[in-house]
Amino acid sequence: MKDALTFIIKSMVDKPDEVEIQEEENQGIVNFTIKVSQEDMGKVIGKEGKVIRAIRNVMRIPAVGEGKKIYITLAEL
Numbered sequence: 834m835k836d837a838l839t840f841i842i843k844s845m846v847d848k849p850d851e852v853e854i855q856e857e858e859n860q861g862i863v864n865f866t867i868k869v870s871q872e873d874m875g876k877v878i879g880k881e882g883k884v885i886r887a888i889r890n891v892m893r894i895p896a897v898g899e900g901k902k903i904y905i906t907l908a909e910l
Contacts, residue, residue, distance in 0.1 A: 834895050834903070838865060841888060846873035862902045865892075871909050878907065 835856050843849035846869055853868040869877055878885050889905050896903035 834863065834892065834899075835865070837895065838867070838888070838892055838905070841891070842867055842869065842877065845876055845884075846870070847876075848873055858901075861900065862904065863896060865903070865905045866908055867905065868908045874907065874909060 835854060839852070839854055842854065843852050846852060848870045851868075851870045851873075855866045855868075857864045857866075867877065876884070877888075879887075885905070885907065889903075892903055892905060
């Protein structure tokens with residue numbers, strides 16, 4: 834799942850080298866923390882949060898297949 838999320842985020846930002854994704858798993862709950870540069874934050878969030886919401890929905894598909902819950906949060910570098 835982390836590889837798919839990394840591919841999606843790096844494909845949409847201007848500075849893909851600065852993308853960092855941390856993964857933590859506890860009792861079937863996977864937490865991803867995405868760190869991007871401040872300039873790319875708007876691209877990842879999107880207008881009214883539509884882009885990050887779409888990313889969360891897409892990433893929920895493989896998580897359900899594995900029987901896990903997934904949470905994605907954004908952080909600035």
